[in-house]
Amino acid sequence: MAEVTMDKIVSLCKRRGFIFQSSEIYGGLNGAYDYGPLGVQLKNNIRDAWWKEMIQLHDNIVGLDASILMHPRVWEASGHVSNFTDPMVDCKQCKSRFRADQIDLNAPCPVCGNKGTFTAPRNFNLMFATHIGADVDAASTIYLRPETAQGIYVDFKNVVSSSRVKVPFGIAQVGKSFRNEITTKNFIFRSCEFEQMEMQWFCKPGTDEQWFPYWREQRMNFYVNRIGIHPEHLRWHQHGPDELAFYAKDAFDIQFLFPMGWQELEGVHSRTDYDLTQHQKFSGKDMTYLDPETNEKYIPYVVETSAGLTRNVLMALSDAYDEEVVAEGDIRTVLHFHPSIAPVTVAVLPLVKKDGLAEYASKLEHELRDDFATYYDQSGAIGRRYRRQDEIGTPYCVTVDYDTMNDNTVTLRFRDSMEQVRVPVSELVATIKKATKDYKRV
Template identity: 35%
Template sequence: MAQSFRALLDLCKRRGFLYQSAEIYGGLRGAYDYGPLGVELKKNILNSWWRQNVYYRDDVVGLDTSIITPHPVLKASGHVDEFTDLLVDCTLTKERFRPDKAPSVKFLPFAEKPESGEIPIEAPDKETAKAWQKTIQEQLAPGIVTSVHGKNIHLHVKTLVEPNENGEGGSITFKANGVPELKICYHGYVEPTTNSPFLTDSRPFNLMFKTFLDPIDPIERVIQTTKKHDVDSKQSTREAVDEVLRPSTVYLRPETAQGVFINFEQVTRTMKTKPPFGIAQVGKSFRNEIRLEHGIFRTPEFEQMELEYFVAPWESGHWFSYWRQRRYNWWLEHACYPKNFRQRDHGKNEMAHYATGCTDVEYLYPWGWGEVEGVANRGNFDLTQHIKNTNANFEVVEDEVRISPNVTTDHSLIPKEKPARYVPHVVESSCGLNRAMLAYLCDAFHQVVDETGTNKQPRTILKLDPRLAPIKCAVMPLTGKAEFMPIVEKVAKSLRRQGWYTVVESQKLKIGKRYYRHDEVGTPWCVTVDFQSLEDGTVTLRDRDTGAQQRFAWQDVKKHIGEKLSDADDDN
């Protein structure tokens, strides 16, 4: 599976889906640029999401809010104080990671609870292994018994005590020379890459990118505040600096949702709407992730497709179930292997304190199940917080309580007074566009071997849903002769006018190899213009998945492709 994922990443770079950002300057860790085909694939996924959630409905509108977000907005929402992950440092490798994603320690032999054994620490190479062994023996655990085997350092263990449910009380006791007992704390996990148990205690780490919207360099104010601050003051230097910088402090938004919430009243006023209705938004968000991994799966800059659906409190359970199923169906609609998608309901200990329900859609990536979307019943927490901090008018007032037909209702939540007043509850669908792209690439990536031919090397077919495919059609002259080009250009022009990305593939390669090149990037149809085309105006249309070829008048190609794309939409 890992080999297949590496092959996919190689394809993405080689054929123009993904590039390492600033590669000519050595690259920027966790940052990627989307090439010509990556842009198209991402846009097609976004368009499918927008069509289903906005254009196919009469109760959802769109919004595009600012990325730069003032401090008070994120203070009210809880992000300034609570939007944190726990952070752990490995004192040996200097790597940082989240403990909730880290594995437990592995032994040689791989026993779960050995009476004694050896912990292997895997270094990148033999030289690093020797350097790490020296650091362990001289700084981290003086006197410890170790041995080096190639690029692995083996720590000789005497006993291991597992931590309790609170992550406390765990320890590892090592065999040592010259000391009666050599023990370190063990919280139930190790550094994920190397299996190192030499870790700091966990500490909270705020995930937001902070910056300053100010014509004057804020560093100068930091310097002046630090110089003037009285060391005997009850206020710490950090608190004094934060206070002087607060008026100009802004953040790169960590999610698109807050921009929707603070515009709730303006949208209802301008669009003359009341719950149930939704506001959809697609845009960039930023999180200072501790661990960047798996290509575009976890990056500091990413795009979200979010829908905030506002409902009456007594109907929130119904709408949560509705959107939970509807969003899952969207993922299955475009999948080659639906069984590799699943829903996972959160336990009570996983949900935010204000949520009454949360379900993740997960995809089985080569490294395991990973979240691609979350659907949550957020209650009225967000709107209420902004009301408290701004006195905004987010209440809905109705002379008569409206109960929607065919909607399960919790009558205990219906207001008794007239007119009825309530703050809407929110059912949120939050989907990562970058993760969606990676999931559909993994789902579509096929390597096949032609058992009948002499070439036993596998070739790649990217079986993307035609609606998502970056290139809809490749038009190919049989040879490089100029006489084919007038019809080639006519076919390409007729398809481009439908809004389909179409390329002319006139490389000096055999037609079969050109077909295979487009199989590799997921092009669902190829059109060949040959000598018969010059006689009767017909062309050959070849299907990516079946290899079937049909002959049409060149004017009918757009009709055939249009019907195929339309049928896919009509089926869902």
């Protein structure tokens, strides 16, 4: 196992079209990234796996896609207007900005080295403010949402009255959120624009104590069993009294061993009835739930599972990355993605371009498109083409050679083992599907 560094991940992402710095030709925009052809596919695959896990494989979870722009009172109710701040200092010499809690204010500036040049700390709200309508004044100020969860709370009553769900039930949402981070670092780990996958589980007060461990287990299972992350790269971190929000009963983070160390990937939080109660107070609207069987009226408690989709992408890349010595002096870079999230599932390669092999392979690639994300590559030596697919994490390569023309069999090569087997074309789809179902991470 080679050491996985952030530099290696960033370099591979740029080289192979996973992730680019935003606005690169203008010098880049700090904390913003573009997902290239392979990156957007990887991100969508992880999103789809999560959506399927939540909506399709669990009872009583429905989806939602709330607006990024919301009424400004939402963020007063949620506490973001008054509390969602970081203490900030500026270096008077070089104008660099730092989080006061992340640097030693008595030490020299980490950028220019000048001493004693920091401004006094002041609180800086992390929400991006903008204006709606033609007038630019305080009354027109709105925010880009800093989290997706509030859209779920605000629509709670709409979902209950329109979709016949009964407590306990969940509302799941994937979408973009925005935070004006003072210090962005570690590539896509902390960016100003990011994507979240959140589910709020509404349950009867008291039953949250059973649901909390249930959702913790479900979420860890997703990473290990559904998208094939190494269990030894995942761990739990329970929030201590100093980390816990004042309204929260309990909170655990799933941490992943990123190249820069253990960091939060997802939070599973027991949030009580805090958010719905706040919205009832601020909106003046009744947020209670009427149990149709017992006629009890209450504001449900919430267990939240809140994952970073863009952090999931960084996790998938870091967990999959390896450099393997194939033979003396021959090292291959390989991404061991689980086949369910790999941007390309099957690459089809003619051994040579001539004698009808390219035409056969191209036709086969078209036929496979209905079942898999495919890629066709006819240029270069076959060994080099395998390596290109290894580097982007393609789990299966199909090679069309001269025997294919006679007996309609192809070589199926497995990325992880580099093993090659001969398979009749008629059995190819079933063979690949079975291999994906039985896939075990190396």
